[in-house]
Amino acid sequence: MLAYILRRLGQSVLVMAVVSLISFSLFNFVGDPVNNMVGQEATREDRVKIYQELGLDDPIFTQYFRFVGNAVRGEFGLSYRSKRPVDELIKERLPATLELVLVSAVIALVFGIVAGVYTGIRRDGWLSKFILSSSLVGVSLPTFIIGIGLIYLFAVTLRWLPSSGRAGIVDLGWWRTSFLTLDGWRSIILPAITLSLFQLTMILRLVRSEMLEVMQTDYIKFARARGLSERAINFTHALKNTLVPVITIIGLNIGALIAFSVITETVFQWPGTGLMFIQAVDFADVPIMAAYLCFVALVFVVVNLIVDLLYVFIDPRIRITGR
Amino acid sequence: MLLEIDNLDVDFKARRLTVNAAKSVSLHVEAGEVLGLVGESGAGKSTIGNAIIDLLEPPGQVSDGSIRFNGEELRGKDEDAMRHIRGDRIGMIFQDPQTSLNPLLRIGEQLVETIQKTKRVSQAQAQQNAIELLESVGITEAKARMRSYPHEFSGGMRQRVVIALALAGDPDLIIADEPTTALDVSVQAQILDLIRGLCKTRNLGVIIVTHDIGVIANIADRVAVMYRGNIVETGDVKQILGDPQHEYTKSLISAVPPADKRLHRFASVDYIDGTGDATANTMQRIDINTHWLGKQSQLQQTHIDKDNKAPAIEVSDLSLSFKLQGAILKRNRRMLKAVDCISFAIAQGESFGLVGESGSGKSTVARLIAGLHKPDAGSVEILGQSVLGSQKDPLVKAARLNLQMIFQDPYSSLNARLRVLDIVAEPIRFYKTSDNEKHTRQIVKDLLDHVGLGADAALRYPHEFSGGQRQRISIARALASRPRVLICDEPTSALDVSIQAQILNLLKDLQEELGLTLLFISHDLPVIRQMCDRVAVMRHGAICEIAETETLFESPQHEYSQHLLKLMPRMDVFG
Amino acid sequence: MFAPWIAPFDPFDPAQISLWDGKLPPSWVEGGQEQYFLGTDNQGRDMLSTILYGGRLSILVGIAAVCLGMVLGVTLGVLSGYFGGLTDTIIMRVADVQLTIPGILLAILINGIGRTMLPLEMREDFAIYVVIFAIGLTDWPQFARVARGATLVESQKEYVQAAKVIGLPKRLIILRHVLPNTLRPVLVIATIGLALAIISEATLSFLGQGIPPTTPSLGTLIRVGNEYLFSGLWWITLFPAIALVVLVFAVNLLGDWMRDALNPKLR
16 A cells, blocks of 8 residues: 555656656747847857856756756746746746636536436436537537627626636635635636536536446446345445546546646736736746646646545555556 | 246346246255255246346346245345345355455455344344354454455465355355356355355355356255256256256256266257257368368468477476566566466377366466467477577468467457458468468358358458357467367366367367367366366476376376365365 | 539628628528528528538537647557557656646637737738637547557557567557557547537637637627527527537447447446
């Protein structure tokens, strides 16, 4: 069991090392960092000076380890465009993204699992059939179209909710939240729904198909043959077994939410890290791209580590075999 | 009368046709007796069990007849009422203990839940009952084991837990559907003893559904024989086994390999219409000297000539370990010695048997010889040629070509995407052993005809064939390499007895005709007795005893061989 | 596919475009002109024709990207599954690392890097290929995983062992026996992958990272239209959006149907 955790931890570190290597090589692939720092009109001496200041004359390994060392402390240098430290920019915009992702994740999980279980149990009900057919439409709706549609309906036509931006922010000093005001909730609700809808349908379909699969197993048949009630079979026996694969998806799901926050934030002009990233790509602002890449990978790795640990609690087979 | 079934019809309505899985079935079970319901796959025997507790898989439904339990009609009861019958009054035991228990719940939880459902007792009382139940099915340290999860038990122990669960509601009737099929022989005997013991001490009625006549002989008081949805014969177990009346029962019993004597071939087992034993009458004997099968390809010929008198297979000090758990530190690695220093030699034309329980390493030996695993140590020689060297060496290739293998699972041993023609023709085309494509097709048709399938089979796909027919295709494919040595790895263990008898007959005929050497691997002692001249008994990767078959069966020397022979199900116990 | 024959106008022919006809609403709305059934866009192009051409482009890019991902993924996956050991470890670790970065993000990144590496004057012309490359490269781990899983299952089966005993070379065993039997799950993934690839392309284009407005795909059209949404020119966004959703929905339906049709358990 300890070996299992250690192995997972080792894998996570390995993944992060590779991702940091990729981020690092971005600096070398995309444009000339010195050019990006000083602009076209700098003299040759200036260039050499900056070249040395940045340590670009060191061997590539030294540069990489320096990059990793800095990255571990959260330092990714200055943004080419705004000339501000990248970590400061990220810290500034992180709360917006995390709050958006959190609200979406809650929406996606709660509605996805409830609807999935419902459609798995009531296979032939009209509501199940309705949910299922609309879920197929849901999978087919690109995030940005959902966003545009919601904006057009609720902001442009009905004028109930703001179309873009993040309003009603309360500064807690270390965190700028929009959870504490009505305006804040009004501005987060459309982007959160937009972001969650795709994931919601995915979770729904997954939970349903897992539920159906578990219902076919011998131990469910045996539970029936012992005369246990439908309730006990559905909720004690089936649901727990359904959750095992679903938890994996939740891990992937958080990563996907962050990825799609790039799109949602663009549509709603939500001032989060995603919007920052897309602007950075537009301007080939490598430090921000590199930092964002590491950030996303880190979130993913941490979430998956947590998921792996959760497995240990849910599935007793892992505790013994260590696999 | 505990249970009385009268003229029961069960239908499975598909879109176009309706399958009658059971036709006017009538049976009865008394308290304290074991009724064996025996039949081959597709006979409808499991359907009866499911119909009694109203758990037929859709679209199955009871269309006619009555099921009276303690005089009370069960048909037409609603789901709620049935739920109080299931578990409370009728218990069910399924085939595979690996999948019958919920892997995520402790066995204590599963037991307590069931006890509380059937009897209105307190949590503590249910705990106490659960422990007593586990003890009564022979689980030691029951109190501690309550907290274990299913995967912490062995197969036999799990089946005991399943039995405890079935007994939790103190039922009057137990329906056991192939309760020992997934278990090893030695465990099988224990479980059967347990069920029989419980039946007598608790005065239970028991229905055992099985395909295995050996099981019936060991446990049942009365037998009902099912064939294609009909009960063809019922009666006392001694009468049915000793003096069967119906033709089907007769052929079924004659297909069971007798443990006490060796037959030349199995008596006619062609009761089953359509899949008759084609090889018995229609097969033309081929003359090995003129037939294609008798020729040797250049590759085979140049390196291993016909007068070669070396042993067909000779292995010495063969060892292989599997890594159970990898670790960086060597002392942390857990290795399983699958094959441990094994040596034997098989003369040309001999039938050599390898027998042992699952996990004894007998299949691994076959795979090592066939080159599917690489041994850690030891040597393998085929017809005097060592085959562990470079696989590109023409001598090694030629020797390997002289050895072919027939596998256990007829459903996975054929590539579903290829036509039978292409499957069988593969070695002929690859080694270019025919004159041209037309000749190839002729050879394939000839081979298919020879294994009793008929030349028409060539253009069809594997899924159109039954298990026994697929095994014939496998044999034809092996013959297409023109081997002199054939390894048969449990070739009939996935087949019904009557089909098994046909395949065994076919193998015997082929061996006689083509002078093949057989390495025959099986867990089934009676089958080994019918097929082999000499036998090696394997256990934990090592050979306990090698002896002439008759000597082994009459006077086994090694303790383990004696143990195995004692457990061997005998048809003659009652006769 | 048949856009050039059914479309009433050629949106890339300057002779047929007049800015005077720009921003006209659909023909049934007041102010609409009959020859422009779905209205015109900001540059005076006929919406119906542009959508047909754009849809064709979206499908082509999607198919090309999926093919790239599939060929790459299946090759690596089958090799990984069949040979196991170090090959397997390396390929699957690479896939694992790539899967830590969500697909669309990686596509944006690869696409962005691809564009910066091209000389400025080539960026517009090669944008389509960069997009295909970016999406295809993001897709492969899915295919690799499925193909590897199927290969592991298949190569354990006895027909593969029988082929080994016959003495067939590895190349032949893989191509003739293993590969055809792994394609069933791969095809199901491919249709779902096609829907996702079309969405990815549209998303990239919508973000302004994909296909340029001169040869618009559906995503580009929606991006352009989105700027006019607030001024009430709803048709420039609505029709391409509907076209995109219908397209993806159709592909998804196909995928669902294939999954059921190819799943032996459900038959």
